[in-house]
Amino acid sequence: MTSDYSKLSKYLIVGASFTIVVSGLKIAAPIFVPFLLAIFISILVSPVLKLLKSKGLSNGIAILIIIALIGLVGLFIGSILGASVADFRQDLPEYSSKLSLISMQIQQGLANIGLVIDKDQWSESFNPSILLAAVGSSLTSFGGVLTNSFLILLTVVFILTENITFSEKLKNATGNKDGQLWLENFATSVHSYIAIKGFVSLLTGFLVFVLLKLIGVEYAVLWSVTAVLLNFIPTVGSIIAAVPPVLLSLVQLSVADSIFVLLGYLVINLFVGNYIEPRWMGKGLNLSPFVVFVSLVFWGWILGPVGMLLSIPLTILVKIGLETQEETKWIAVLLGDK
Numbered sequence: 001m002t003s004d005y006s007k008l009s010k011y012l013i014v015g016a017s018f019t020i021v022v023s024g025l026k027i028a029a030p031i032f033v034p035f036l037l038a039i040f041i042s043i044l045v046s047p048v049l050k051l052l053k054s055k056g057l058s059n060g061i062a063i064l065i066i067i068a069l070i071g072l073v074g075l076f077i078g079s080i081l082g083a084s085v086a087d088f089r090q091d092l093p094e095y096s097s098k099l100s101l102i103s104m105q106i107q108q109g110l111a112n113i114g115l116v117i118d119k120d121q122w123s124e125s126f127n128p129s130i131l132l133a134a135v136g137s138s139l140t141s142f143g144g145v146l147t148n149s150f151l152i153l154l155t156v157v158f159i160l161t162e163n164i165t166f167s168e169k170l171k172n173a174t175g176n177k178d179g180q181l182w183l184e185n186f187a188t189s190v191h192s193y194i195a196i197k198g199f200v201s202l203l204t205g206f207l208v209f210v211l212l213k214l215i216g217v218e219y220a221v222l223w224s225v226t227a228v229l230l231n232f233i234p235t236v237g238s239i240i241a242a243v244p245p246v247l248l249s250l251v252q253l254s255v256a257d258s259i260f261v262l263l264g265y266l267v268i269n270l271f272v273g274n275y276i277e278p279r280w281m282g283k284g285l286n287l288s289p290f291v292v293f294v295s296l297v298f299w300g301w302i303l304g305p306v307g308m309l310l311s312i313p314l315t316i317l318v319k320i321g322l323e324t325q326e327e328t329k330w331i332a333v334l335l336g337d338k
Helices: 002-025 029-056 059-112 119-125 126-145 150-173 178-215 220-230 237-252 255-281 289-303 305-308 311-323 325-333
Strands: none
Touching: 002 029, 002 289, 029 059, 029 150, 029 178, 029 289, 029 305, 059 150, 059 220, 119 289, 178 220, 178 237, 178 255, 178 311, 220 237, 237 255, 289 305, 305 311, 311 325
16 A cells, blocks of 8 residues: 555656646746757757867867857858848738738639638638738747847857766766766767758758749748758648748739649658658657657647757657666657657
């Protein structure tokens, strides 16, 4: 009886602790997200740091070169997207009014064949202009993350400075190599995932750019970069990326062109997602499809769009952490795909 009570108390404490941690992360998301981005950027560039140091450069010089490279990449992306986002937001009212007109025409067409739908109910159920407005606000909120770029870069500098000694500190703190091994396994998994996913996403973005340019859809650069970023979001990212250009081609060009854009996105994602990516990614992640989807919803709910982008690396982190403890290894097995 005492043993059962002890187990129940243990589960209750674990459940309460989990709830408190999740609630704290959600409340502190605006502060936590920039630091989380800094950590993952540091993990990604750490091989570059090791490479530069192997060439005889000092730690300080190597870090300065890395920060300069990150800054140049950020300026390049910002210069490309900045003008496109501003122009798109300026044209947004015009596109929204055209979509509303198309929506009314569809409603009238249905009424002509006997399918009468209440105007308010139709507006709530089918209003494409709301989707474009949501895209505009999402682009603005993503820009809000970039406003913390100085804080992110500063944090990256401090993390890279501690990069050499952190593993040794972790070993000394835990008294064994488990913590160090856990960190190395996580870094290796993230490097592999980001490298493969990055290549696949860039390929997707390039194909999307070619498709939209050939058809003549405006803001092809903006939508191709959006496709690259959203491709990191499992399952739904590619679907979300297709919505704005499909709607835009509908108001800018014609219904036929909109269908061509939709089919083009479908072919690109089927080719890349079902042929290219599986051949490169293989079974390296060892996460079940259900866990991938749940992690997308969970981290997105807690951390917003950045949580969705980092849902796979964060879940890998949790899984590897669970694998290091005998008591929680069974949970890691449940998270796997075999």
